[in-house]
Amino acid sequence: MLIKPLCTIALLALPLFGSAQDNNNISLSSQSQSAALVSDELVSQLDVTNEFTQQELLTSEAQHRIKQFAGQLKSALVTAIKEQGLAHAVNVCHERAPQIAQELSTDGWRVARTSLKTRNDVNKPDQWELETLKDFDRRFKGGTAASQLTASLTGPEQYRYMKAIPTDQVCLACHGSSVDADLSASINRMYPNDIAIGFTLEDIRGAFTLSKQINE
Numbered sequence: 612m613l614i615k616p617l618c619t620i621a622l623l624a625l626p627l628f629g630s631a632q633d634n635n636n637i638s639l640s641s642q643s644q645s646a647a648l649v650s651d652e653l654v655s656q657l658d659v660t661n662e663f664t665q666q667e668l669l670t671s672e673a674q675h676r677i678k679q680f681a682g683q684l685k686s687a688l689v690t691a692i693k694e695q696g697l698a699h700a701v702n703v704c705h706e707r708a709p710q711i712a713q714e715l716s717t718d719g720w721r722v723a724r725t726s727l728k729t730r731n732d733v734n735k736p737d738q739w740e741l742e743t744l745k746d747f748d749r750r751f752k753g754g755t756a757a758s759q760l761t762a763s764l765t766g767p768e769q770y771r772y773m774k775a776i777p778t779d780q781v782c783l784a785c786h787g788s789s790v791d792a793d794l795s796a797s798i799n800r801m802y803p804n805d806i807a808i809g810f811t812l813e814d815i816r817g818a819f820t821l822s823k824q825i826n827e
């Protein structure tokens with residue numbers, strides 16, 4: 612029963628983790644090097660046993676992209692608030708959030724955010740996202756922390772993954788129950804249908820939602 616562990620090792624050696632940002636010549640050259648480490652014999656074994664492992668790899672890749680999205684957005688947000696104040700930070704969310712999502716949507720992946728209560732209509736959930744967000748809500752009410760909630764779906768052509776986003780202290784200024792009146796007015800000018808307010812600390816603010824086309 613060495614096949615599964617061997618395949619796992621072989622698969623981990625494969626360059627499937629290429630992130631949006633290392634999609635350049637450097638990662639291409641390291642790809643060919645690591646691909647050369649996988650023997651033909653192992654590659655044929657992969658065909659029969661890699662279904663489960665493939666799913667694990669997709670999950671890791673999704674989690675990796677989420678880490679980048681969350682990290683980049685939060686640092687842009689915190690810097691903007693510190694250097695130019697909350698009113699300016701609204702523009703950062705408005706412009707940078709979709710931009711970072713776009714930058715991470717490479718190699719068949721689509722990276723976005725959604726919520727049961729959205730600020731921007733384009734982030735409204737589709738059917739699977741809606742059901743998943745409701746399920747997150749139920750699990751949250753049952754005692755699971757927002758940071759622990761994830762879900763995935765593997766279809767014949769598409770892999771999907773969602774991870775709940777907890778509400779931090781810094782989020783409350785723009786998504787809490789007592790948003791400053793001027794700030795609230797400027798948010799409403801930009802987002803007339805905004806319902807993304809009234810959240811409290813550690814609430815589920817929404818979720819990262821990712822999908823990847825898995826057959827060409």
Ligand code: HEC
Pocket residue numbers: 685688697698700701702704705706708709724725726728729730731732734776777778779781782783784785786807816817818
């Ligand atoms: C300075 C104000 C501001 C702060 C602080 C802020 N947001 Fe937002 N948030 C916005 C704006 C503006 C949008 C709409 C972005 C867009 O157009 O895609 C938004 C959208 C979102 C969305 C996408 C879903 C939706 O409602 O359209 C999520 C999820 C979200 N914010 C989570 C957070 C979290 C988590 C924090 C804290 C780490 C946070 N926000 C802090 C202003 C803010």
